[in-house]
Amino acid sequence: MAEPSRTTVLLVDDHAVVREGYRRLLERTQDLQVIAEASTGEEAYRLFSECRPRVVVMDISLPGIGGIEAARRILAREPEARVLMFSMHEDVVFSSRALQAGARGYVTKSSAPEVLVDAVRLVAEGKLYISHKMAQELAVQMMPGGQHPLNALSAREFEVFRLLVAGHAVAEIAKILSLSYKTVANYQSSIRQKLDVATAAQVVRMALSHGFLTGDIPGSESGQTQ
Secondary structure, eight states: OOOOOOEEEEEEOSOHHHHHHHHHHHHTSSSEEEEEEESSHHHHHHHHHHHOOSEEEEESOOSSSOHHHHHHHHHHHOTTOOEEEEESOOSHHHHHHHHHTTOSEEEETTSOHHHHHHHHHHHHTTOOEEOHHHHHHHHHHHSTTOOOGGGGSOHHHHHHHHHHHTTOOHHHHHHHHTOOHHHHHHHHHHHHHHHTOOSHHHHHHHHHHTTOOSSOOTTTTSOOOO
């Protein structure tokens, strides 16, 4: 009798030790198989196209394009792709942005190991996974007066904001996102206007207050915001 096929997984995280831990966790099961690993969003997009995994398990904070932008690109190529985000960030703005980009679920790294396994299985079946606590926070956000200030940003502005607070200069961001310098500079101006801040320092303070600078945002040493 033939063995049932295993759910194939592309695992994306910029830390090799983290990937190893999650690979071991997932492959302790009989039904999940990690067939490829990536350390950047760009690599994740390439490997998805090559390997066609059933589920992409991807960290939000990655060098270069972040996990949300990588998910957006993967889903633009394959609308039926199943992406599960996992992150150390527990602020609802991250789960909200991930779901808006088309992710099928969001798991925090503080969750119990079996939570990730269950979430991968649900997402593989085409279902949505989100914790009860986060679902409540998302519901509160939808109520009058509950809007998160960062939700004023468009998807592209949010990605530029993420890279700005990671310490990337406008020229670097333009290269990472394949945009012109002028376009990124315009996004920066729009971000400051929407967030009602005037300087790069105020942008960073806004990021700090909402949990962006918690140690896993890459590139913080790579330069100064403009």
